[in-house]
Amino acid sequence: MKRATILVDLWVVLVYGFMYLPIAVILIFSFNASEIIAFPLQGFTTHWFGTVFTDTRLTGGLGITFLVSIPVSILSTILGAMAALALTRYKLRFRAAFLVMLFVPFLIPKVILAVSHLILLSELGIERSLLTIIAAQTIIILPFTSLIIASVLIRIDRRIEEAAADLGANRISIFRRVTLPLTKNGLMAASFIAFVLSSSEYVLTSFVSGRKQPLSILVASDFRFNISPTLDALAFLIVLANITLVGIGEIVRLKSRR
Template identity: 75%
Template sequence: MRRGGFPLLWVWLVYGFMYLPIAVIALFSFNASEIIAFPLQGFTLHWFGQVLADARLGKGLGLSFLVSVPVAALATLFGAMAALALTRYPLRGRGVLFAVILLPFLIPKVILAVAQLILLSELKIERSLATIIAGQAIIILPFTTLIIASVLVRIDRRLEEAAADLGASGWSTFRRVTLPLMKNGLTAAWFIAFVLSSSEYVLTSFLSGRYQPLSILVASDFRFNISPALNALALMIVAVNLAFIAIGEFIRLRSKQA
């Protein structure tokens, strides 16, 4: 017990270091005082109401949805295509393709953002929501590819072979057999991509131009004024993201058991 207890203590210390700041933000989001300091002055939901009534934050949230929804769709679509290529076809250079897909995992986001900004400048493309969508889809593609590939490798290939033996074409086999079996993986990948897109700041700050999604607004406000309303907003974002992640993980586990 003693040998196992010491590593377990370190694990809990690491988790505490990661999540204690979030717990502090949650605590002060319900504090009645405008000063973020102990002791607490009472319980209030005023800051949540202030966030919901802020038109500027509402506009930023709307822009975030305009970015996150197409990013999730594109990343899921291309991730599915990449996962199918890696798991279903005897491709030459499969390892090279896999490495290229995973490159955004290995390259720091700042370098990717600067490289994309230079490319846009050379091509004379003005920064807009479209450039944010394209840039985010690239860095989120590895996540969706791995999620969908993990589902595809568990599908019994004999089901597809049986459909082919019964005279089904390649497209018909995919539409009637493979696609229904990978449906849960696609849904989980879409949810994860949506969460990653909505919380992405580094790449968005380089490619947004005059547009300000919610992540940019929140980061800007935190630089100049740490208001309890921002604590409330941060807690709301964390709660929504956790809900999306939980839904995606539930769908992934269901696909694993299928």
């Protein structure tokens, strides 16, 4: 028994190490004082971050990313909350069908969804713009936000809502004064994760974006074909921003459980 336990522990450590290996590598080399990304390390520098922050193309792209990702985050959180409420609080007649429908955008390969959006836009004569990016991203992020919010709603003690009803509260005030405050943290976590997913989405966005392009598209060809310490520093900054946002969201969500 003892030996098997140690083996499982070792395996867990190894697999978690594997999951964080790429992140560790870009962390280390974003501070390495050499043009070449290779061992042995050459010394410490913050020079590469300076190069990233003075690149106006990148800072402009970041602005567009906010213009896209904030609306996507709000929209997908609202729609996700509606879906989660419908699933966890009401007996829907077509519950199974609704559940399947909710997860279709997650299960369809992104390239296939992207080319169908391309056809639809050309048939309807709609110019590609920030709005088409927002619409397309919202739908693929919806399954994630629904799931996160539903996981919070399921944990809420239904008796609190029932007690409020017994004490004479109507549906709207139960929602406003009981359900919403208890779900608030879940909604926040969902919107943070939605923002992160939106800002780093590439495949679908590249098909439906027009002349104004968010950061993820601007840096795509660099990331795809080049390797340089400046790109490494940029990659590390993106990872850091994403992990910070997701981390804050998850801490807030876990707090609501206690």
